[in-house]
Amino acid sequence: MTVYADTPRWPRHGTVWGHLVSDSSLEELHETAARAGLPPRSFDLDHYDWPEQARDRLVGxxxxxxxxGELTRIxxxxxxxxxxxxxxxxxxRRTAEHAAALGLEPVPTDLVVGLLGHADPLPLASGAPPGAFRLGREEPVGPARIEAHDDAGRRAAEHLLAHLDQLARARGEAGFVGQLLQL
Known part of the structure; x- marks a missing residue:
């Protein structure tokens, strides 16, 4: 079993990103990513995205x-x-499962409960409907990151976050941890 990384070449967030994959096991992939210090939210269904600054940690x-091309074939x-x-x-499917586990209705566009994985990014204002937003929180009582192009989106995100906290507390948790995109 081996974990592989390609050359970072996809620009986002002021750096370039590569992909990290396993030739046999998501468990192995998660363990290696953790050893290299990649945040769990950088997991994307079958791979991790990694910034070029993490190269030495990955090799280590x-x-x-x-x-x-070789990474894709593997x-x-x-x-x-x-x-x-x-x-x-x-x-x-992931969104429906996570929403059902929380008891959240209606089901949002993209939802990740917990720290493993991330929701799709908020489209540019020209491609997002009014009221669209993306929110995320890594600590159950910590601040949330809310992205919205208008006040309606910001208010909708704050309202939904309060509801998510209520649902999480009903499950015995301190508050919602995860990410969500609503278009």
Whole structure:
């Protein structure tokens, strides 16, 4: 069993990002990512996104650096790959499962309960409907990150976060931890 990383070349958040995959096991992938200090939220269904600044930590954790094409072939051969065409359905299944576990209705556009994984980004204002928002929180009583293009989105996010906290507390938790996108 080996974990592999390609060359970072996808720009976002002021840096470039690469992908980290396992040739056989998501458990192995999660363990290696943790040893390398990658945050659990950088997991994306079948891989981790990693910033170029993490290269030395990845190598120190035993990750083998390879080219993009080889990484894709390894991920496909592993049986772990979620093809691009299937990613929206996989996110929808995850969202429905997480919403059901919380007792949340209606089901949002994209939801991750807990720290493992992330919701899709908020589209640019030109591509997002009025009232759209994205929120996330890493500590149950800590501050939330709310992204919205208008006041309606910010108010909707604050209202939903209060409801999510209430649902989490009903399950014996201190508050909601996770991410959510609502379009």
């Amino acid at each position: 954790a035993g990750v083998r650096m390879i080219g993009d 991920l496909i051969a592993s049986g772990l790959r979620v093809p691009l065409r299937d990613r929206p359905a996989a996110r929808a």
